[in-house]
Amino acid sequence: xxxxxxxxxxxxxxxxxxxxxxxxxxxxxxxxxxxxxxxxxxxxxxxxxxxxxxxxxxxxxxxxxxxxxxxxxxxxxxxxxxxxxxxxxxxxxxxxxxxxxxxxxxxxxxxxxxxxxxxxxxxxxxxxxxxxxxxxxxxxxxxxxxxxxxxxxxxxxxxxxxxxxxxxxxxxxxxxxxxxxxxxxxxxxxxxxxxxxxxxxxxxxxxxxxxxxxxxxxxxxxxxxxxxxxxxxxxxxxxxxxxxxxxxxx
Amino acid sequence: xxxxxxxxxxxxxxxxxxxxxxxxxxxxxxxxxxxxxxxxxxxxxxxxxxxxxxxxxxxxxxxxxxxxxxxxxxxxxxxxxxxxxxxxxxxxxxxxxxxxxxxxxxxxxxxxxxxxxxxxxxxxxxxxxxxxxxxxxxxxxxxxxxxxxxxxxxxxxxxxxxxxxxxxxxxxxxxxxxxxxxxxxxxxxxxxxxxxxxxxxxxxxxxxxxxxxxxxxxxxxxxxxxxxxxxxxxxxxxxxxxxxxxxxxx
Numbered sequence: 192x193x194x195x196x197x198x199x200x201x202x203x204x205x206x207x208x209x210x211x212x213x214x215x216x217x218x219x220x221x222x223x224x225x226x227x228x229x230x231x232x233x234x235x236x237x238x239x240x241x242x243x244x245x246x247x248x249x250x251x252x253x254x255x256x257x258x259x260x261x262x263x264x265x266x267x268x269x270x271x272x273x274x275x276x277x278x279x280x281x282x283x284x285x286x287x288x289x290x291x292x293x294x295x296x297x298x299x300x301x302x303x304x305x306x307x308x309x310x311x312x313x314x315x316x317x318x319x320x321x322x323x324x325x326x327x328x329x330x331x332x333x334x335x336x337x338x339x340x341x342x343x344x345x346x347x348x349x350x351x352x353x354x355x356x357x358x359x360x361x362x363x364x365x366x367x368x369x370x371x372x373x374x375x376x377x378x379x380x381x382x383x384x385x386x387x388x389x390x391x392x393x394x395x396x397x398x399x400x401x402x403x404x405x406x407x408x409x410x411x412x413x414x415x416x417x418x419x420x421x422x423x424x425x426x427x428x429x430x431x432x433x434x435x436x437x438x439x440x441x
Numbered sequence: 442x443x444x445x446x447x448x449x450x451x452x453x454x455x456x457x458x459x460x461x462x463x464x465x466x467x468x469x470x471x472x473x474x475x476x477x478x479x480x481x482x483x484x485x486x487x488x489x490x491x492x493x494x495x496x497x498x499x500x501x502x503x504x505x506x507x508x509x510x511x512x513x514x515x516x517x518x519x520x521x522x523x524x525x526x527x528x529x530x531x532x533x534x535x536x537x538x539x540x541x542x543x544x545x546x547x548x549x550x551x552x553x554x555x556x557x558x559x560x561x562x563x564x565x566x567x568x569x570x571x572x573x574x575x576x577x578x579x580x581x582x583x584x585x586x587x588x589x590x591x592x593x594x595x596x597x598x599x600x601x602x603x604x605x606x607x608x609x610x611x612x613x614x615x616x617x618x619x620x621x622x623x624x625x626x627x628x629x630x631x632x633x634x635x636x637x638x639x640x641x642x643x644x645x646x647x648x649x650x651x652x653x654x655x656x657x658x659x660x661x662x663x664x665x666x667x668x669x670x671x672x673x674x675x676x677x678x679x680x681x682x683x684x685x686x687x688x689x690x691x
Contacts (some may be wrong), residue, residue, distance in 0.1 A: 373688040430680035
């Protein structure tokens, strides 16, 4: 069933007012009319089965049939800090990362990132990525849309405090005090904890970046024994966390 | 360190003879000379540290310094049966599936596959995909190259016998006798078992395809609670198996 994320302004006492692109999609693309049903999601992640009541030129009014008890979100909030990769790979990371349950994305201007974003270009890209995240949330039946943040520098990443787990993907010496195996991390995640993981661009994280992250108490983790491309890493960590928390722990 | 997969003919009593594209890569792209070191993999999955001895116009002769004890392959053989997806998505599945440890790929001409491959076109595509698999194995430091098979029909897939586990990704009723949660499957995998998993194209598997697979004792599994795109599913299952067998079980 079609799913739409409706902003706060659209929710009014048991009714939902749908406008703009979503209204256009319902009327012109899906060609729905009165009595047809859709799913509407609130900004805070609840989903309701709704029935269309009035379809006009300007907007659509729907009534809430019932609230749905959907458990479609990962029990922990995973923030993917992605070193800017080449070409359109970031779009794939945003899209598939959203399908796989990421809570938030932070594009990271890494030392070895070939691409650089200037102010105007960055703004346009972030808007585009946010749109991709919204579409991917709808298609994967999530009840929340991951936020796509502005590009961060190494110092900004290193200064992030409010995360229960701060990790970076790096093939480190297993004896290093800053190394943790995924076995020490993932089974110890508890509901509603927040996980931040830094993934380097093609060429990986530089020695300086690794030092700065370690100094700021980030722990290195290995994502299996094979080397993964920059744009594949997020899929490994998100799938592993989902498998542990949403399949094994059930 | 650069890694090359050398065919059987190249291995001769402690020496390795490298020819063709690999020799060209070593000489012209990497610009290596005598005494430089590389890693050479045998067809049966062993890896050796080698030192270049003689570099000529025609070929390169290297000596084996020592055999490496590399555990880079998934302990189980996972065959990804991928419903033909649109555009160049199959290339991404082959590339990332290889990074993530797949043993074999079988392209599947599903009922809802938009793309159809005729004989000539299929042959060229398979060759291209096999090349992508080889490059991805080298870059991910694997010791084996996954095989890319010819396109299979539903009946050919259904008739496959020699697998310990035959699965298909499908959001089935949890009470159905043919449904298994990943919790019942993945922790029960033992070393050297073979796993076959069928993934539908965009639009999913048809009712008829699901019936045929169930009749042939395929079990349906859910890949987390979110709907994944056709080209994302392989990453979820491979990552989950890797996480269980290569991280949790260690």
